[in-house]
Amino acid sequence: MTFDKQNSQVTIYIDDQPYQVSTDNNLLAGVLSQKLNLPYFCWHPSMGSVGACRQCAVTQYQDENDQRGRLVMACTTPVTDGMRISLKDSQSEQFREQVIAAMMTNHPHDCPVCAEGGECHLQDMTVMTGHTHRNYQGEKRTFNNQYLGEFVGHEMNRCITCYRCVRFYKDYAGGDDFGVYGSKNQVYFGRQQEGQLESEFSGNLVEVCPTGVFTNKLFSAHYARKWDLQSAPSICAHCSIGCNTSVGERYGSVRRVMNRYNQAINGYFLCDRGRFGIGFVNGEKRLRQASGIRQSSPERLSKLDVSKALVHFRGKRFIGVGSARASFEANYLLKQFVGNSKFSLGLTERQMQLASLHQQYLSQYQPVSIADIEQSDFVLIVDEDITQTAPRMALAVRQALRNASIEKASELGVPHWQDSAVRTIGGQELSPLYLIQSMGTKLDNVAEQVIMQSTAATIKLLNLMTELITSNAPLIDIHHQGQQLSSLLNQLVSAKKPLIIGGWSRQSPQLLSAIMSLLDVLTKADMPVRSAIVAQEVNQVGAISLLDQQSLSVEDILENVKQEQSSEVGGIIFLEQELSGVSQTQLEQLKQTQLAIIALDHSENAVTALADIVLPAASVTEGDGHYVNYQGLIQRYYQVHPNRLPIMDSWRWLTLLATTLFAEHPLAKEAQSLSQLHDDCRQYDAKWPMLPLDDHYDIARESHRTSGRTSKTANISVHEPKTTQSTDGYRFSMEGSKPSSTAEMPFTWAPGWNSNQSITQFQQEVAGSLLLPMTTQYLSIAQSIAKYCDHSEAVVQTSQANALQFSQQIKWYQGDWQAGLTPEFTLIESTNYIFLSSDYASQQGWQSGQWLQVSCMSSKDNAPTSVIAELFFDPRLSDELCYGQLNELATFDVKQVSLMAASEKQVADYKMRRKAEHTKAEQAQQYMLERLKQQDQFIPIRLMNGGLDDV
Amino acid sequence: MLSQFRTIWLVLKHTFTKADTVEYPEKKPYLAPRYRGRIVLTREPDGQERCVACNLCAVACPVDCIALQQTIDDDGRKRAEFFRINFSRCILCGFCEEACPTYAIQLTPDVELAEYDRQNLVYEKEHLLINGVGKYPDYSFYQQSGIAIKDKAKGAGAQEKPPIDIKGLMP
Numbered sequence A: 001m002t003f004d005k006q007n008s009q010v011t012i013y014i015d016d017q018p019y020q021v022s023t024d025n026n027l028l029a030g031v032l033s034q035k036l037n038l039p040y041f042c043w044h045p046s047m048g049s050v051g052a053c054r055q056c057a058v059t060q061y062q063d064e065n066d067q068r069g070r071l072v073m074a075c076t077t078p079v080t081d082g083m084r085i086s087l088k089d090s091q092s093e094q095f096r097e098q099v100i101a102a103m104m105t106n107h108p109h110d111c112p113v114c115a116e117g118g119e120c121h122l123q124d125m126t127v128m129t130g131h132t133h134r135n136y137q138g139e140k141r142t143f144n145n146q147y148l149g150e151f152v153g154h155e156m157n158r159c160i161t162c163y164r165c166v167r168f169y170k171d172y173a174g175g176d177d178f179g180v181y182g183s184k185n186q187v188y189f190g191r192q193q194e195g196q197l198e199s200e201f202s203g204n205l206v207e208v209c210p211t212g213v214f215t216n217k218l219f220s221a222h223y224a225r226k227w228d229l230q231s232a233p234s235i236c237a238h239c240s241i242g243c244n245t246s247v248g249e250r251y252g253s254v255r256r257v258m259n260r261y262n263q264a265i266n267g268y269f270l271c272d273r274g275r276f277g278i279g280f281v282n283g284e285k286r287l288r289q290a291s292g293i294r295q296s297s298p299e300r301l302s303k304l305d306v307s308k309a310l311v312h313f314r315g316k317r318f319i320g321v322g323s324a325r326a327s328f329e330a331n332y333l334l335k336q337f338v339g340n341s342k343f344s345l346g347l348t349e350r351q352m353q354l355a356s357l358h359q360q361y362l363s364q365y366q367p368v369s370i371a372d373i374e375q376s377d378f379v380l381i382v383d384e385d386i387t388q389t390a391p392r393m394a395l396a397v398r399q400a401l402r403n404a405s406i407e408k409a410s411e412l413g414v415p416h417w418q419d420s421a422v423r424t425i426g427g428q429e430l431s432p433l434y435l436i437q438s439m440g441t442k443l444d445n446v447a448e449q450v451i452m453q454s455t456a457a458t459i460k461l462l463n464l465m466t467e468l469i470t471s472n473a474p475l476i477d478i479h480h481q482g483q484q485l486s487s488l489l490n491q492l493v494s495a496k497k498p499l500i501i502g503g504w505s506r507q508s509p510q511l512l513s514a515i516m517s518l519l520d521v522l523t524k525a526d527m528p529v530r531s532a533i534v535a536q537e538v539n540q541v542g543a544i545s546l547l548d549q550q551s552l553s554v555e556d557i558l559e560n561v562k563q564e565q566s567s568e569v570g571g572i573i574f575l576e577q578e579l580s581g582v583s584q585t586q587l588e589q590l591k592q593t594q595l596a597i598i599a600l601d602h603s604e605n606a607v608t609a610l611a612d613i614v615l616p617a618a619s620v621t622e623g624d625g626h627y628v629n630y631q632g633l634i635q636r637y638y639q640v641h642p643n644r645l646p647i648m649d650s651w652r653w654l655t656l657l658a659t660t661l662f663a664e665h666p667l668a669k670e671a672q673s674l675s676q677l678h679d680d681c682r683q684y685d686a687k688w689p690m691l692p693l694d695d696h697y698d699i700a701r702e703s704h705r706t707s708g709r710t711s712k713t714a715n716i717s718v719h720e721p722k723t724t725q726s727t728d729g730y731r732f733s734m735e736g737s738k739p740s741s742t743a744e745m746p747f748t749w750a751p752g753w754n755s756n757q758s759i760t761q762f763q764q765e766v767a768g769s770l771l772l773p774m775t776t777q778y779l780s781i782a783q784s785i786a787k788y789c790d791h792s793e794a795v796v797q798t799s800q801a802n803a804l805q806f807s808q809q810i811k812w813y814q815g816d817w818q819a820g821l822t823p824e825f826t827l828i829e830s831t832n833y834i835f836l837s838s839d840y841a842s843q844q845g846w847q848s849g850q851w852l853q854v855s856c857m858s859s860k861d862n863a864p865t866s867v868i869a870e871l872f873f874d875p876r877l878s879d880e881l882c883y884g885q886l887n888e889l890a891t892f893d894v895k896q897v898s899l900m901a902a903s904e905k906q907v908a909d910y911k912m913r914r915k916a917e918h919t920k921a922e923q924a925q926q927y928m929l930e931r932l933k934q935q936d937q938f939i940p941i942r943l944m945n946g947g948l949d950d951v
Numbered sequence B: 001m002l003s004q005f006r007t008i009w010l011v012l013k014h015t016f017t018k019a020d021t022v023e024y025p026e027k028k029p030y031l032a033p034r035y036r037g038r039i040v041l042t043r044e045p046d047g048q049e050r051c052v053a054c055n056l057c058a059v060a061c062p063v064d065c066i067a068l069q070q071t072i073d074d075d076g077r078k079r080a081e082f083f084r085i086n087f088s089r090c091i092l093c094g095f096c097e098e099a100c101p102t103y104a105i106q107l108t109p110d111v112e113l114a115e116y117d118r119q120n121l122v123y124e125k126e127h128l129l130i131n132g133v134g135k136y137p138d139y140s141f142y143q144q145s146g147i148a149i150k151d152k153a154k155g156a157g158a159q160e161k162p163p164i165d166i167k168g169l170m171p
Ligand code: SF4
Pocket: A107, A108, A109, A110, A111, A112, A114, A115, A116, A117, A118, A120, A121, A122, A123, A158, A210, A211, A212, A213
């Protein structure tokens, strides 16, 4: 919600007690901010009020002498100075109880089989109003459910018609395949037809709906009550936004991801990649044993085994290849151990240029936070489909567009929180969003102008804009290749809070450089421009901050490998690196080398397949470390459950390797905990970021009502094991300080508030910052790779007859390698499609819906040369441009394609192959579930949560 | 003197009165049906497992000696994948029975829970499940709940109207 805070506190009297309440929000928010209990359903801290449920009634009195008062809905009542209300009077109490009683007439007797039970807002509110007995004896209304896809379950009987779902899905997140149908007692919330929910925010329905209508299907399949989950604060490992999550585990396997409130980043909402993409940590591809090391005892791998396996490399130099998904600590250690001149991130030459520019960008600008994006009054997005590469950011942009109508409403005296009134007044009015891009995106229909053109043309256009602004020329009637630019330019220079967003996904250094030149002139002209550059992976910013002039690119490494005889290099260490930027032949080269290859990773991939020694690394849920988000914000993720040895954090592996391989290095000693590692690094390197690692806490990861403690391992031994000792400030136990002892709460719970909506109890005011401060430490990034110079190479010339420029659409569920390991994401993969200009297609005599054979010229040699795709038209495209989704080519950098009609047989083959893939993914999902259920009964017992020999 | 005679008289008298001691285990005492002894999992009148693996018994248990995992079977019913009670911890308080919304878990008057090896006091689902309804002859949770299972469609439960036709035009 966006609004200018006046932050005027006034005194109001609640049950004759004075309270200081802000007038910026409604009375309900004011009451809740005082940590008083007032039931509600339809109001949402981020979505405002509509007054639909009538649950938040309070009695308002004229003055001290008024004895009768009148009922008002707190959520639609503004806060005024000196107002007197009562929550405890019998009139409003009875009213609230009766509202629940009415809802309960149709609410089914489902709690025991309802996945919401135990964290149900309806249960909480029912108890809060004191409605303890069902009086209604008549028949209940029922509904049939819909199949809403792989992620969200539907049980419509439980609906209490609060309208939150549809308000979130359509109004807040801009989805259009979900709605409300029917009237009176028959109101139905669902899709027009059964099918996968299309919004990439559908998972929020699970949290937004106060009842169990929408449930997390993946969680329900292997279910545990909230009170039984062992949780830890974590960071979503899927994109560079770094949304805060709370991950829950039971019986040794990770069960689900929930939103963890962080006002500056994700607020109340996550995207579906973050919520449903956690399956990879339980996946079939997980590495659970070391390979290439002789184990002296059959039970377990010991430190001695590891050093024995490595001892003959002592004194040799190693190349270290870090990655953007490994923790900051691991990347740092790797660089220190192998030395600057042997460190790499597995980036190609071109990506190194991007990295250099990104370093330069971060050293000059502070990217805006997601919360600040919502304040923008002008947004320009340059050739980056943030709806798919950084979905949470796109959601914030949508909110920014509402600022125009909020302002219009406030001129009429309607406050921002009156949601439906603001939407009625605002109508279609949106703050300006401009998109310059080479493909269609989900933001197109809310944009003021969409300029659809190739990336090369966009670079020219940006340069033109830069020139125009530098020259201070009048910005009237400016055209560029048939596109009117005047309004874009005028609004950009006149906006109070303009925002420019770009990113890595086009893999074009020229584009990034053009964006930065534009930012430069705007900044020099003292304009209040703000910006964000979206990186590709979770810790990309942290990783590239370590690059310097000597760092190696993939090409350099291969060069090194070729000259292996002459060099002093003994091997390569790959740190959570799958080398997706490398071709099959290059991998082949690596395979043939005599160099020792040591791979640390959590799941199998091309690199672990060719490595001599593979060491199983912890994934985000069993690891401990920091990720650096797109802003440079350093955020910590904690272990959700103890890792099963020999799986260990990469930084533990690296220090262990170093004790043998790099024994002279000052950091080559095993750290017992992350904070000890930080102490060591701080002593070693003055520039090491000072992070307060508050490991003196003793917070319970489990709820105080966790069940089964004396029984869950009783099948293995009736003697209960000691709880695993930990060193990170959180205990693997139900005993310890309460979760709210820190801002990084493992889960949210407050007395009487079992659902995630209990977060209100821990905020300074509703939707404000948390009572306890979050650590907000930014990484200081200096430009340490030489300034990028424009070689003007990549504007590829058409080298093939009738070739078209192609832009690949990467869907949110394909965005990173880890997401690809989640079987559920394979299930929802759409068929290949390609968008063409209708002119071009009609010249060729092609129809929409026809299948084409797409032949591509790829920069990598192992890409399939031709794939089949369904044709659609996009009238905004020029004749030489096309875009689409070609799944087989998702990881390849395809810039040009040529097209011809596909034969029926090709299409039939394609459909058959897809069906087979689908069945395979379904089986994989089934198999994984069965394996996890078997594993439930064999919880590994550990006494000390440390390194290899701490069993 | 007198008191000694009185003592002898009382001793002799007791020789002919009925003893209070019960000859356990040859003779079993009467325990009421609601006596709180060994725990069982019961079935619905039609023989289906009653337990829906809702975890309420487990959370109510003051010594945390119940552990279970829910699973959803192909017939739409939720059942316990595993269900374990550690009787070496159980204090037979009966809270689980009170918490159970389906009458699945019940305490029985069998109190003979002694073993030489504590490990043998760990009961799994197959040891707990009996072939009967226990103390509640005719309760079937799924008939009361709103969810559909095999052989019971939406709206077919007790006190339910048939499902609403959402395509209907009537107000
Ligand atoms: S929505 Fe809440 S109250 Fe309704 S059945 Fe589910 S848990 Fe119970």
